[in-house]
Amino acid sequence: MPKRHWPLYLSLALFLRLLLMIGLAPSRSHGAPSQTLMDAPRQRTQSPIVTGTSVIGLKYKDGVMLAADTLASYGSLARYKSVERIRPVGESTLLGASGEYSDFQAIMEMLEDQTQEDRNMDDGFKRAPAEVHSYLRAVMYNRRNKMNPLWNYLLIAGVNPRTGGFFLGSVDHIGTAYEDDILATGFGAHLALPILRRRWRADMEEGEARALLEDCMRVLFYRDCRALNRIQIAKATREGVLVSDPYTIETSWSLAAFAQPKAGADTDGSW
Amino acid sequence: MRRRRRIALVGCCCACVTRATLATYSFSESLTHQLTKLVPDQAPLQGLHHTAAAALPQLSITINGNIPSLKQTNWKEQVSKRADGWQPYEDNGGTVVAVAGPDFVIIGADTRLSVNYNILSRKVTRIHGISGARTFIGTAGCWSDTQGLLKAMQGLVGDYEWQQQHSISTAALARLLSNVLYSRRSFPFYTHNIVAGLDREGAGAVYGYDPVGSFERVKVACVGGGRSLLQPIMDHLAGDQDSSLDRRKPLVSVSCDDALELVKEGFVAAAERDIAIGDEAEILVIDAQGVTRHRLALGTH
Numbered sequence: 222m223p224k225r226h227w228p229l230y231l232s233l234a235l236f237l238r239l240l241l242m243i244g245l246a247p248s249r250s251h252g253a254p255s256q257t258l259m260d261a262p263r264q265r266t267q268s269p270i271v272t273g274t275s276v277i278g279l280k281y282k283d284g285v286m287l288a289a290d291t292l293a294s295y296g297s298l299a300r301y302k303s304v305e306r307i308r309p310v311g312e313s314t315l316l317g318a319s320g321e322y323s324d325f326q327a328i329m330e331m332l333e334d335q336t337q338e339d340r341n342m343d344d345g346f347k348r349a350p351a352e353v354h355s356y357l358r359a360v361m362y363n364r365r366n367k368m369n370p371l372w373n374y375l376l377i378a379g380v381n382p383r384t385g386g387f388f389l390g391s392v393d394h395i396g397t398a399y400e401d402d403i404l405a406t407g408f409g410a411h412l413a414l415p416i417l418r419r420r421w422r423a424d425m426e427e428g429e430a431r432a433l434l435e436d437c438m439r440v441l442f443y444r445d446c447r448a449l450n451r452i453q454i455a456k457a458t459r460e461g462v463l464v465s466d467p468y469t470i471e472t473s474w475s476l477a478a479f480a481q482p483k484a485g486a487d488t489d490g491s492w
Numbered sequence: 493m494r495r496r497r498r499i500a501l502v503g504c505c506c507a508c509v510t511r512a513t514l515a516t517y518s519f520s521e522s523l524t525h526q527l528t529k530l531v532p533d534q535a536p537l538q539g540l541h542h543t544a545a546a547a548l549p550q551l552s553i554t555i556n557g558n559i560p561s562l563k564q565t566n567w568k569e570q571v572s573k574r575a576d577g578w579q580p581y582e583d584n585g586g587t588v589v590a591v592a593g594p595d596f597v598i599i600g601a602d603t604r605l606s607v608n609y610n611i612l613s614r615k616v617t618r619i620h621g622i623s624g625a626r627t628f629i630g631t632a633g634c635w636s637d638t639q640g641l642l643k644a645m646q647g648l649v650g651d652y653e654w655q656q657q658h659s660i661s662t663a664a665l666a667r668l669l670s671n672v673l674y675s676r677r678s679f680p681f682y683t684h685n686i687v688a689g690l691d692r693e694g695a696g697a698v699y700g701y702d703p704v705g706s707f708e709r710v711k712v713a714c715v716g717g718g719r720s721l722l723q724p725i726m727d728h729l730a731g732d733q734d735s736s737l738d739r740r741k742p743l744v745s746v747s748c749d750d751a752l753e754l755v756k757e758g759f760v761a762a763a764e765r766d767i768a769i770g771d772e773a774e775i776l777v778i779d780a781q782g783v784t785r786h787r788l789a790l791g792t793h
Contacts, residue, residue, distance in 0.1 A: 225496060226499055228499070228500050228502075228504050229499055229500075229502065232502075232504070232505075267577070267578040268578065358639065359643075361636075362636055362639070362640050365580050365636070366580075366640075366679070368580065370578075370580075391612075393636075395580055395581075395582060395634075395636045396636035396639065396640065397582065397584065397607075397612070397634075397635045397636045397639075398635075398636070398639060399605060399612060399613045399616055399635070400613075401613050401615075410610055410612075411610070
């Protein structure tokens with residue numbers, strides 16, 4: 222190749238360089254497509270999609286009990302009819318969640334990681350339910366501070382493995398945390414809490430406590446449009462935690478209130 | 493010779509064309525780069541350019557402690573455009589009252605936690621002791637912010653007492669709370685606070701706050717939902733005088749028992765007329781002998 226053809230070689234070299242640049246250049250929209258071409262995926266979610274309804278809980282003579290149905294709704298569609306909305310955390314704590322089901326699954330993952338770390342430490346430490354409650358308060362509050370809440374109303378129940386004390390507490394999606402002897406989330410706060418407040422006693426036997434919770438779940442099924450009559454009951458005692466298999470509660474639609482509804486009559490008081 | 497010249501001419505043309513193309517390409521690249529830097533608001537959120545991210549308010553806290561920082565939040569950008577969109581706040585009710593006397597201080601609050609027409613709990617405590625000392629912060633308003641604020645305060649006071657090797661004075665705690673509240677000026681703690689304790693000379697000191705940290709030492713302070721009901725009653729204790737001596741060391745001149753009676757009557761009156769006040773009033777009397785807790789039953793309706 223003759224040296225006197227150096228302009229040609231130069232131009233060819235530059236042309237090749239141009240081709241390489243174009244071929245390997247990073248795409249102009251590095252990172253994200255422009256907003257005008259398509260909607261960027263939502264990074265901060267402020268409304269729930271797949272939701273669970275109420276969870277209710279009470280302390281009784283031997284421990285703490287929670288109840289919830291097994292429905293995850295997609296708006297008004299009763300989509301997933303066999304989900305677990307009450308799950309054990311470690312050996313002494315139960316967590317029940319209403320609200321966005323995927324956020325509950327994310328929280329369970331966090332707690333399972335924490336439980337595994339406790340196991341790995343292998344130092345005999347037993348995590349108390351009040352500590353789980355405190356941790357979840359911090360998680361929920363910090364997410365709300367980033368304007369990206371975990372949309373759940375949580376009930377934490379359990380028995381302190383070191384002192385034997387009973388614990389029942391609640392944390393909501395903005396980090397409001399408190400404890401009480403009887404608690405309920407969502408519709409349960411309107412329909413079940415009044416029943417619980419009237420009939421609860423500190424020395425209830427397990428059977429009594431369970432019957433009271435079932436009555437509340439029945440009322441919720443009658444009157445909450447997003448409830449199901451298939452429920453789970455869970456209990457935490459000094460012996461450990463137990464979540465029952467789901468079962469169907471009996472309902473009676475021949476009650477006068479349903480068979481002869483008062484709506485429409487002049488003096489029924491409804492509108 | 494002619495052929496050689498022709499080749500040379502073609503070669504130069506090619507070189508010029510490619511150089512021109514390259515120059516245009518890299519110029520437009522740098523132009524885009526420039527544009528992204530100049531208009532950060534239009535940059536897509538996901539691929540937020542480094543410089544644009546730096547343009548957002550840097551609101552991290554540089555003192556020790558766990559005050560929730562705002563590094564990743566642009567409050568204005570995230571507020572829902574709908575008036576009924578999600579808000580991160582909730583008013584959980586509560587009323588706190590405090591009175592400063594020559595050798596005592598009284599602080600009281602109700603124990604009902606509510607949201608709209610629901611009662612969440614009948615027995616929360618709104619008066620919180622800070623570290624081991626006899627200074628208390630009473631807080632009304634959003635309960636989640638109350639807890640976040642108190643966690644931050646406990647961390648900071650713990651640091652202070654470890655470094656200084658003595659318990660924090662009421663005046664120093666009052667200033668600290670004001671600074672913590674103001675550090676969240678762009679995303680406030682929705683809390684109405686009162687600090688109550690004894691000052692260095694053993695006299696009562698009461699400080700009243702607004703949600704962003706404006707504070708003042710006063711004779712009597714009321715905050716929260718029942719403020720408009722209780723303040724006029726408590727003003728009887730404050731009296732009419734307000735001499736310059738008063739402003740530096742505001743103290744009521746009634747006895748501790750009289751002040752306590754009026755606080756109790758005030759809560760009973762407020763519970764009658766405000767649905768968010770009720771269940772129980774928890775009242776603390778702090779003096780040189782220590783702290784005495786009184787509990788006053790209010791209606792559960």
